[in-house]
Each structure stands twice: as C-alpha cells, then as structure tokens.
Amino acid sequence: MKKPEEKQEQILRSAQDDSMLAGIYLSVPFCRQKCTYCNFASDAHPAHLLPEYLRLLESEILHRSALWQTAGIPASRDERAVDTIYLGGGTPGLLSGEQLGSLLEAVRSSFRVETGAEITVEASPENVTPATGSGWAACGVSRISLGVQSMVSQELRAVGRMHDAETVRRAFTVLRSAGIENISADLIAGLPFQTAQSWRVSLDALLDLNPAHLSVYMFEVDEDSRLGRELLEGGARYRAGAVPTEEHVADFYCAAVEFLRAAGFNHYEISNFARPGFESRHNLKYWSDEPYFGFGVEAHSYDGERRWANTDSLERYLETMERGESPIADCKVLRSQERLEERLFLGLRRRRGVSLSQLTAEFARDVSRDYGEPIQEYCEAGWLEKDGDRLRLTDRGLLFSNEVFAGFLP
Ligand code: SF4
Numbered sequence: 001m002k003k004p005e006e007k008q009e010q011i012l013r014s015a016q017d018d019s020m021l022a023g024i025y026l027s028v029p030f031c032r033q034k035c036t037y038c039n040f041a042s043d044a045h046p047a048h049l050l051p052e053y054l055r056l057l058e059s060e061i062l063h064r065s066a067l068w069q070t071a072g073i074p075a076s077r078d079e080r081a082v083d084t085i086y087l088g089g090g091t092p093g094l095l096s097g098e099q100l101g102s103l104l105e106a107v108r109s110s111f112r113v114e115t116g117a118e119i120t121v122e123a124s125p126e127n128v129t130p131a132t133g134s135g136w137a138a139c140g141v142s143r144i145s146l147g148v149q150s151m152v153s154q155e156l157r158a159v160g161r162m163h164d165a166e167t168v169r170r171a172f173t174v175l176r177s178a179g180i181e182n183i184s185a186d187l188i189a190g191l192p193f194q195t196a197q198s199w200r201v202s203l204d205a206l207l208d209l210n211p212a213h214l215s216v217y218m219f220e221v222d223e224d225s226r227l228g229r230e231l232l233e234g235g236a237r238y239r240a241g242a243v244p245t246e247e248h249v250a251d252f253y254c255a256a257v258e259f260l261r262a263a264g265f266n267h268y269e270i271s272n273f274a275r276p277g278f279e280s281r282h283n284l285k286y287w288s289d290e291p292y293f294g295f296g297v298e299a300h301s302y303d304g305e306r307r308w309a310n311t312d313s314l315e316r317y318l319e320t321m322e323r324g325e326s327p328i329a330d331c332k333v334l335r336s337q338e339r340l341e342e343r344l345f346l347g348l349r350r351r352r353g354v355s356l357s358q359l360t361a362e363f364a365r366d367v368s369r370d371y372g373e374p375i376q377e378y379c380e381a382g383w384l385e386k387d388g389d390r391l392r393l394t395d396r397g398l399l400f401s402n403e404v405f406a407g408f409l410p
Contacts, residue, residue, distance in 0.1 A: 023084040023285045024107055027296030028092035029314055036159045036238040039224035041298040041312040042090035054099055056321040058106040060295045071328035073308060081112040084282035085119045093123025097135015104139055118281045120145055125163040128171035133178035143182040144175055150191055151205035158192040158239040165205055172209045182278060185211045189252035190219030192239035199252045203259055212278035215271050216256045218249050250399050269350050270401055287346045306333045336363060345405035353392025374407035
C-alpha cells in the first residue's frame, strides 16, 4: 500500500505535461559592493548601467520567443502559465518599486501569471526602507529573501557587508508594516571570526525576529570568490587567517540543523528550513524537475527537455541584447540518462529524497538495480538510507552530499 506522500507524488508526476506551472527567474547582477565570499556573477557595476540593463532585461522577457528560436529552442514550449517569480542576483533589492513594477509588468504581458503567485525579491537589509518596502508590496511582491549572513558586526564588516543586526531588525519591522510577512533570511557558516558562540548569537538573534524561512549555507572555498582564492593560495588578505576550519564549519551547520528543527522549522532541503507552509515554492522547482525560465545575466532555464543559460558577462549581455541578438550562451538537450542522473541528485537534495519505484516507472529501467552499487556503498557508509521505497540522505550524509551525488554520475 502506498503512503499518502507517494500517492501525491504519483498524481503530481502524472500531471507533468505542458500545462505544468513554470517559474520565472530574473537576474539583477548589480551590488553596491562585492562581498569577499561571493562567487556569483554579480559585481559593483557602475550604477549608470542599471537603467540600461533593466531596459534590455525587459526586452528579453518581451521578445523571448524570437530570442529562444534563434538559439534553437522551440517557442511552442514557452506558452506556460507561471506561479512563481524570483528576482535574484546580485541585489534586486536595489530596485525601486517603479523599476520592479515595470519588470513584473513585462513578465505579466509575456506569461500568464497565476493569482496568488509567489513573487520573491532578494534584498540586502540596508535596501529595506519604508519607501522600497511599500513600493515592492504595491507591485505584488509577496516574499523577501534577506541576505543577513550573520548578526555579528565583526563578521559582517570582515566580508564587506554594510548592515548590522539593528538594520536587520528594522528591515523585518518595515517589511511587516508594508504587509510582507513571508520573510526569509540567509546565514553563512564559515565567515571570518565566527565561533560556536557567535554562531549561536546569530541564530538566536535571527529567531527572535520569527522569520518564515531560513537558508543556511556553508562558505564555499573556491576560485570564484576573493576570499576563497586567498585561502587556496595560503594568503592572509580579506581576513583569510580568521576563517574557521572546515571541521568547525561543519559543526556550525549541524548545530543549526538541530537548533532550527527544535524550533519547529521543517528542514526540507540540505540548506533550507521553513515554518510549515512557507517552503520556497520557486526553489522547489529546481529540485523537483519542474520548468523554469531565466532572464538576464547568467540566468538558467529548463523546459523539461533542455537546459540553457545566458552569458555570465554583463558586458556581453548588453552588447548582444543591444544588437537584438540572443544572450543564450549554452543550450543542451538532455538525454534520458542525464535526466535520470539529475532527478537523482537534485531529488536527493530534498530531505524527503526520491521514490525509486517512481523513477523506475518513469525511465522504464530498474533504478534500484542499475544504481545498486552506489546505493549500497552509501547506505553502508551511513550517508544514505532507505525508507520503504524512498531513498534519502541521512543526517550524517548531509555533510557528504557532494560525494554522494558524484557517485550517481558516470
Ligand atoms: S553576496 Fe550578494 S550582495 Fe554580496 S556581492 Fe554577492 S550577490 Fe552581491
């Protein structure tokens, strides 16, 4: 007998056709200044380029069919209704209500936006003022994702953030007065000067504000951020010497998982925690094989068959769009094998994991047998567990998710 959750998934899956609701992602790669840990394609671009960028972004949304077709993407698949819009970057919180309203208008004239759609804007706490808060609410924004990162001034200053705990408190009050209750906050484990004690200070202070949703990320040491590069090269700039060890960062993350679960949050994805009913509907699409269409610099799209991505260079985006050409830099039709691999490692990001029988039916192959080796290896290592038909990461496996996902790739 199937559990209700499995039945629901089957019903949802069988409804997966061209009528499936899509998400829209709009990229605004402008920031006031570049945080030292940031590995996104955003920058402190000259402010005078922002209006030009917004004009071309609107044009991309409005002329998507022609632009997609020149990149070989069938326009017929884009006539989908959408139920989520997400503005990320960068700092779309830099936009006024008027600028945001104009972008959302372009989306509404290009796609059918469902009533009650989730419309999220990423903002830095210092972007939130009575004017921006009420302006965003007036154009239909229903959710704000605040880049809090820490509630400790020393840690924030060390990475170039411009707010403090008081700015965060004020942002929550202003947003609520404007009628936006669905507030999410990001925290980063692994900032310079962070200790177990200061991490707990951040968690406590943030929970006092009663956010609907929290994302907890571990600082990624890679070539794409200034702090990451400095650490890899063994340098001391950007307070690299004060970055906690990998073991400490893992401990901070585990402490947050325990703390937030005890506080009643639903830990629904590796990095994401929500009050019941406040899971990010947009981000769930990324892990659930649902379509989404991205516009702007480095925006990614997926229509169920192919993935495509825009250029990650602002300069190139402005040039190509100005010439009326497509900003799409890469497009790939997924083979069945690739889709299955994606379904496994994206699905395993969710704490509920994946249904093996569902994948077996959908891909017409015995998934338990074909992936028997990594499944057995990681179950024995205590990183994966089976619950009936479902395969999912264990609490310990959360720290080894990249190793597990790699095991499902050829
Ligand atoms: S972390 Fe956010 S605010 Fe900081 S540079 Fe990156 S995108 Fe901009």
